[in-house]
Amino acid sequence: MNKRHFFKMSLLAIGSLSFSKKLKALEYYPTQSDKKWAVLYSTWCGSSRDAAVWISEGMNGIANVFDVRENPDLSGYEHVVIGGSIRGGKVSEEMQTYLSKNTSLLKNKVRGLFAVCGNRMQAPGEQQTVDLIDNHLAQLCGVSGIPSKVFLGRITYGLLDEASRKSIEGLSQPEYDNLKRTDCLELGKNILTNS
Numbered sequence: 001m002n003k004r005h006f007f008k009m010s011l012l013a014i015g016s017l018s019f020s021k022k023l024k025a026l027e028y029y030p031t032q033s034d035k036k037w038a039v040l041y042s043t044w045c046g047s048s049r050d051a052a053v054w055i056s057e058g059m060n061g062i063a064n065v066f067d068v069r070e071n072p073d074l075s076g077y078e079h080v081v082i083g084g085s086i087r088g089g090k091v092s093e094e095m096q097t098y099l100s101k102n103t104s105l106l107k108n109k110v111r112g113l114f115a116v117c118g119n120r121m122q123a124p125g126e127q128q129t130v131d132l133i134d135n136h137l138a139q140l141c142g143v144s145g146i147p148s149k150v151f152l153g154r155i156t157y158g159l160l161d162e163a164s165r166k167s168i169e170g171l172s173q174p175e176y177d178n179l180k181r182t183d184c185l186e187l188g189k190n191i192l193t194n195s
Helices: 003-018 047-058 093-101 126-141 162-170 181-193
Strands: 037-042 063-067 079-085 110-117 148-152
Touching: 037 047, 037 093, 047 063, 047 079, 047 110, 047 181, 079 093, 079 126, 093 126, 110 126, 110 181, 126 148, 148 181
Parallel strands: 037 063, 037 079, 079 110, 110 148
Antiparallel strands: none
């Protein structure tokens, strides 16, 4: 391909994107399904984004994945999985606000919950599930008794806001990555099987 042809094709491609109704930097395209599934997440370091995509993969890729910061309209979805990164025992303010505003819409659609936390790099146990899922996220969603899981997350200093980074560095906390794709896939399969 010569330079002139390449340049023309590049301009056409960029021009066609500018006419798109909604341009997104990243969008997860699910596998076609007659069921309408969505996974909604909030994240600080990207752990929950990855968990959300892997949960969808565990569901055979049928769920669309949304960052809560997009303020997605989930009214067209029949089934929703909700989760997010935890700081100070809670999901982000954006997630809390979104769930508060959409409780009636989501209450009968939530099929699974997940939380991602550092947990001092120790495997989460029953107490973390009670604290982070049962006593927090499930209550925000107005649900109980659905498949859920607490995953270990990761810390990437470059993705943290300055105050959080300084706080964690002050504890001599190293960067780490303990999120396991296989755990997320397993939760996705469990959610799909039990719905």
